[in-house]
Amino acid sequence: MQTKLIRHLVAGVIFVLSLASTRGAETSAETAIRHSYLVLGGKTAIIGEDGKATWEYRGGSRDGFVLPNGNVLLAFADRVEEVTREKQVVFTYTRSKENGEISTAQRLYNGNTLITELGKRPRLLEVNPKGEIVLDVPLQPETDNVHMQTRMARQLKNGNYLVPHLLAFAVKEYSPEGKILHTLKTDLDELGGRKAENWPFTAIRLDNGNTLVSLTHGNKVVEFGQRGEVVWQVNNSHVGGKFADPCGSQRLANGNTVVGSHAANKGISMIEVTPDHKIVWTSDHPLAAGVHHFQILTTNGKPEPGMPLK
Numbered sequence: 001m002q003t004k005l006i007r008h009l010v011a012g013v014i015f016v017l018s019l020a021s022t023r024g025a026e027t028s029a030e031t032a033i034r035h036s037y038l039v040l041g042g043k044t045a046i047i048g049e050d051g052k053a054t055w056e057y058r059g060g061s062r063d064g065f066v067l068p069n070g071n072v073l074l075a076f077a078d079r080v081e082e083v084t085r086e087k088q089v090v091f092t093y094t095r096s097k098e099n100g101e102i103s104t105a106q107r108l109y110n111g112n113t114l115i116t117e118l119g120k121r122p123r124l125l126e127v128n129p130k131g132e133i134v135l136d137v138p139l140q141p142e143t144d145n146v147h148m149q150t151r152m153a154r155q156l157k158n159g160n161y162l163v164p165h166l167l168a169f170a171v172k173e174y175s176p177e178g179k180i181l182h183t184l185k186t187d188l189d190e191l192g193g194r195k196a197e198n199w200p201f202t203a204i205r206l207d208n209g210n211t212l213v214s215l216t217h218g219n220k221v222v223e224f225g226q227r228g229e230v231v232w233q234v235n236n237s238h239v240g241g242k243f244a245d246p247c248g249s250q251r252l253a254n255g256n257t258v259v260g261s262h263a264a265n266k267g268i269s270m271i272e273v274t275p276d277h278k279i280v281w282t283s284d285h286p287l288a289a290g291v292h293h294f295q296i297l298t299t300n301g302k303p304e305p306g307m308p309l310k
Contacts, residue, residue: 113126162205
């Protein structure tokens with residue numbers, strides 16, 4: 001009798017532990033992070049939270065956003081387009097003949113579109129909905145290497161513009177009159193100096209006043225304080241060497257940071273890390289291979305706020 005009782009008790013314990021383990025697995029699956037996102041790079045596409053492409057567009061792109069009206073604003077090397085989900089072009093701007101590349105497309109609060117041109121006359125433009133240039137700001141990239149002059153510029157809430165200059169190792173804040181108001185240096189000794197090739201590619205002003213900067217060949221993303229000091233960073237020592245030329249980055253509403261690796265032509269190309277560097281989401285989607293920039297649209301069904309007009 002005693003032996004049977006012990007057997008029943010052991011069986012009961014095993015059942016309870018098994019049930020707890022099963023419930024834990026269900027909870028883990030329910031709380032797993034899922035994103036829908038726009039990818040811009042070798043391919044141009046929107047990928048749903050289920051991993052399926054919901055929209056694709058021709059050609060490789062460099063910058064862009066899903067707009068509040070559902071259209072997609074895209075920067076290509078030679079033009080900027082606003083495209084409906086039915087792939088009808090409703091806005092276009094073509095690069096000027098004197099310059100060689102376009103690197104920015106951002107829709108502004110006033111309805112204009114921010115565009116940067118690289119070339120003999122590097123400049124930042126505001127173009128109205130008719131395709132007319134209404135503001136022309138000369139840029140000072142400190143190099144004649146067209147491809148390396150600048151990348152994604154962003155208008156700030158104060159009306160100024162945040163512009164990364166790769167070979168200058170600097171992110172410069174320009175006024176609408178073209179005056180450089182502040183310079184954030186990315187070749188700090190604590191980041192490895194110039195030998196680390198911390199070329200700034202994407203610079204995003206955060207709500208706390210700090211600036212999040214993707215540093216391409218340096219294989220790191222750094223949050224700089226308002227005095228230009230390093231307050232946080234994530235690099236290959238934190239992610240097991242998975243960063244390969246990180247170009248785009250985005251700070252999410254939950255405080256995590258997503259980083260895209262342009263040189264990751266296969267395997268993991270996008271990584272989400274917590275403030276303490278824990279990897280909580282990755283993408284190895286073939287459409288995201290070679291991602292140049294991106295926009296996280298939703299997290300577990302909830303829209304991510306603020307990016308189109310950040």
